Amino acid sequence: MPQKSMVRKVVDQEKKYGNNSRYRTLHIWIETRLGNPRKCSNCRTTKAKKFEWANISGKYKKNIKDFKRLCTKCHRKFDDTSPKGEKHHWSKLTKKDILKIRKYYIPYIFGFKKLAKKFGVSPTCIVAILKRKNWKHIK
Numbered sequence: 001m002p003q004k005s006m007v008r009k010v011v012d013q014e015k016k017y018g019n020n021s022r023y024r025t026l027h028i029w030i031e032t033r034l035g036n037p038r039k040c041s042n043c044r045t046t047k048a049k050k051f052e053w054a055n056i057s058g059k060y061k062k063n064i065k066d067f068k069r070l071c072t073k074c075h076r077k078f079d080d081t082s083p084k085g086e087k088h089h090w091s092k093l094t095k096k097d098i099l100k101i102r103k104y105y106i107p108y109i110f111g112f113k114k115l116a117k118k119f120g121v122s123p124t125c126i127v128a129i130l131k132r133k134n135w136k137h138i139k
């Protein structure tokens with residue numbers, strides 16, 4: 001049973017996060033250790049359609065204490081409001097940087113990692129900018 005769902009999970013994550021394998025493997029790692037409890041540690045619901053592991057520090061540490069179980073709704077809210085981890089790095093970037101990042105990006109040639117190094121942020125942050133998850137107000 002874990003085999004099949006695991007494969008599906010990998011495919012889902014791939015769609016969602018591209019080739020960010022660190023994030024992917026970490027989520028699989030946490031699931032094999034803590035499973036998939038159907039309870040949100042924030043709003044305490046047990047009736048949500050989906051529950052996810054949220055990374056507390058945003059640094060994706062291989063530490064079970066750095067994860068908490070949230071329903072999708074709370075997870076979104078948590079990601080939007082979390083001042084920790086990735087988020088605060090973003091404030092280092094200016095509007096100009098965002099535009100530069102989008103301009104410089106060439107898949108496989110000048111990719112996430114190179115951009116991340118150049119701008120002093122994490123690759124996940126670059127991915128989010130490129131996918132316009134954040135900085136939506138900048139076109």
Ligand SMILES: [Zn+2]
Binds near residue numbers: 042043
């Ligand atoms: Zn919740």
